[in-house]
Amino acid sequence: MSTVIKGGTIVTADLTYTADVKIEGETIVEIGRDLSGDEVLDASGCMVMPGGIDPHVHLEMPFMGTYSTDDFESGTRAAIAGGTTMVVDFCLPNPGQSLLEALQRWDNKAGRAHCDYSYHMGITWWDEQVFNEMKTIVEDKGINTFKHFMAYKGALMVQDDEMYASFQRCAELGAMPLVHAENGDVVADLSAKLLAAGNNGPEAHAYSRPPQVEGEATNRAIMIADMAGVPLYVVHTSCEDSHEAIRRARQQGKRVYGEPLIQHLTLDESEYFDKDWDHAARRVMSPPFRNKQHQDSLWAGLASGSLQVVATDHCAFTTDQKRTGINDFTKIPNGTGGLEDRLPMLWTYGVVTGRLTMNEFVAVTSTNIAKILNIYPKKGAILVGADADIVVWDPTKTKTISAKTQQSAIDYNVFEGKQVQGLPRFTLSRGTVSLRDGELTSKEGHGQFVKREPYQAVGKALSTWKELTAPRKIERSGIPASGV
Numbered sequence: 277m278s279t280v281i282k283g284g285t286i287v288t289a290d291l292t293y294t295a296d297v298k299i300e301g302e303t304i305v306e307i308g309r310d311l312s313g314d315e316v317l318d319a320s321g322c323m324v325m326p327g328g329i330d331p332h333v334h335l336e337m338p339f340m341g342t343y344s345t346d347d348f349e350s351g352t353r354a355a356i357a358g359g360t361t362m363v364v365d366f367c368l369p370n371p372g373q374s375l376l377e378a379l380q381r382w383d384n385k386a387g388r389a390h391c392d393y394s395y396h397m398g399i400t401w402w403d404e405q406v407f408n409e410m411k412t413i414v415e416d417k418g419i420n421t422f423k424h425f426m427a428y429k430g431a432l433m434v435q436d437d438e439m440y441a442s443f444q445r446c447a448e449l450g451a452m453p454l455v456h457a458e459n460g461d462v463v464a465d466l467s468a469k470l471l472a473a474g475n476n477g478p479e480a481h482a483y484s485r486p487p488q489v490e491g492e493a494t495n496r497a498i499m500i501a502d503m504a505g506v507p508l509y510v511v512h513t514s515c516e517d518s519h520e521a522i523r524r525a526r527q528q529g530k531r532v533y534g535e536p537l538i539q540h541l542t543l544d545e546s547e548y549f550d551k552d553w554d555h556a557a558r559r560v561m562s563p564p565f566r567n568k569q570h571q572d573s574l575w576a577g578l579a580s581g582s583l584q585v586v587a588t589d590h591c592a593f594t595t596d597q598k599r600t601g602i603n604d605f606t607k608i609p610n611g612t613g614g615l616e617d618r619l620p621m622l623w624t625y626g627v628v629t630g631r632l633t634m635n636e637f638v639a640v641t642s643t644n645i646a647k648i649l650n651i652y653p654k655k656g657a658i659l660v661g662a663d664a665d666i667v668v669w670d671p672t673k674t675k676t677i678s679a680k681t682q683q684s685a686i687d688y689n690v691f692e693g694k695q696v697q698g699l700p701r702f703t704l705s706r707g708t709v710s711l712r713d714g715e716l717t718s719k720e721g722h723g724q725f726v727k728r729e730p731y732q733a734v735g736k737a738l739s740t741w742k743e744l745t746a747p748r749k750i751e752r753s754g755i756p757a758s759g760v
């Protein structure tokens with residue numbers, strides 16, 4: 277059975293051209309003019325692009341005494357509806373729990389996925405068992421990224437010595453560390469002071485996490501990664517303070533990547549000042565939304581290449597779950613949704629406004645992260661031999677975002693009322709048409725785990741340089757006799 281996507285404009289991270297795309301089974305087999313096949317999908321007036329890859333989601337995540345409400349079923353259904361064909365979740369062991377045991381738990385949940393998926397493994401505690409299991413995770417389980425939380429003191433947070441040890445282990449294994457970069461000690465202290473002063477509303481969540489806590493932690497993680505000789509990926513980069521650290525590190529030749537979220541690019545801190553408690557609490561996430569200057573910095577980073585990826589950190593809690601923190605902002609579950617809206621929002625606020633080109637759009641929603649995750653060109657590409665993960669994008673199609681029509685299982689949408697221009701006409705997941713003329717046709721359980729190989733090139737370059745520049749003992753002849 278073959279499918280031909282006909283009459284569209286192929287848009288990749290570096291090329292724009294007119295051609296048809298032929299798919300057999302799960303794979304792109306031909307790109308050219310006047311192709312024929314068993315089924316034809318009309319792409320006239322549309323862009324044919326690699327499906328979106330969201331490298332940062334938390335589906336059914338155990339967090340702050342509850343679980344995020346979107347699971348692998350509803351979350352990946354939302355992904356497909358918005359043109360995203362792969363997500364990367366975070367497997368998070370409980371303190372003291374084996375990484376392999378945690379992985380089993382995540383595998384049990386992910387079997388319901390509508391699109392392909394992978395995991396980052398969380399380093400949430402540290403001892404010899406974790407050190408040993410990291411090797412199995414990389415070499416046998418196909419996971420080459422390890423996440424470290426520098427915030428959430430008393431829960432997921434790791435200390436600097438643990439982070440340094442884990443980063444060195446990543447270097448040995450050809451893996452890459454990720455960081456949630458906020459200074460958790462400062463956040464805890466600011467939170468306690470705000471609460472003691474009676475400042476218990478959702479706006480205090482933002483006050484407790486100023487840009488400095490993110491800038492400091494980003495700098496610290498970058499320096500620790502440099503000393504360990506590993507590349508570093510900084511998740512949810514929300515402000516200039518963190519972006520500046522990443523930009524500077526890259527100018528110095530360090531392999532550091534930054535990931536703004538669609539929420540931080542398009543929503544600002546005024547959301548927390550809303551008189552409606554629910555409105556403000558629904559937008560509580562870490563880091564919090566920032567002001568316009570920080571947003572401008574993130575947009576500039578995407579255009580100039582100092583920031584590489586736009587994600588969602590989709591971690592959706594219902595209003596009822598948010599109300600756990602009604603008298604204490606530190607108990608409001610942290611997280612917002614966005615999986616269905618990432619591509620339409622970025623197209624509308626990025627491409628339609630001229631902040632990004634179409635090719636840059638593809639780069640930051642798909643191709644760059646495929647390269648960073650070491651799955652390119654299987655994913656993130658319109659090339660012969662690549663997986664047929666494709667979005668046929670209609671730039672004239674519009675809608676008003678509303679919780680009433682969304683796939684996500686929660687009862688609101690942080691982008692409620694936003695008019696978007698640019699939506700998928702078709703979404704194909706490994707050759708299967710999963711969204712047809714805007715209607716979902718995807719199947720629960722279609723998604724497969726994507727194995728990721730260790731990093732060869734960057735790992736080798738960094739370890740070679742590290743070895744060349746390592747401190748060496750100076751051999752001396754004629755050492756003077758001791759003066760004693």
Ligand SMILES: NC(=O)NCCC(=O)O
Pocket residue numbers: 334456560561562563589591610611612
């Ligand atoms: N971001 C957020 O507030 N919740 C999800 C967990 C995390 O990424 O920190």
Ligand SMILES: [Zn+2]
Pocket residue numbers: 456511512562563
């Ligand atoms: Zn985080």
Ligand SMILES: [Zn+2]
Pocket residue numbers: 332333334589591
């Ligand atoms: Zn996250």
